[in-house]
Amino acid sequence: MGPVEKEASVHGEMKRMQKLPANGTYVTHRLRVLNKILQLLSIQRTASQEQELELLFAGLSL
Structure with a gap:
């Protein structure tokens, strides 16, 4: 899933919430x-922030 798809799925989940x-x-x-x-998607990420982002996505099961 690319960054655009990730952002779209996050926005969809926010609307659902x-x-x-x-x-x-x-x-x-x-x-x-x-x-x-969304904050992490909008910035230039370090390796640790990239890992945190992936863990957050995995935890949400989007």
């Missing part, structure tokens, strides 16, 4: 992780 009750801990945590992924 926004349909759920906002005060849930699951939604709050998931949105925080999705925002972190």
Whole structure:
């Protein structure tokens, strides 16, 4: 999956999360992780940041 597809899947997941009750801990945590992924996608990443990004994606199963 390329960077454009990754970003599109993150945005899709964010839209899905926004349909759920906002005060849930699951939604709050998931949105925080999705925002972190978007942040990492938008910058020039170091090797450790690239590894963190891959681990975040693996943990979300997008």
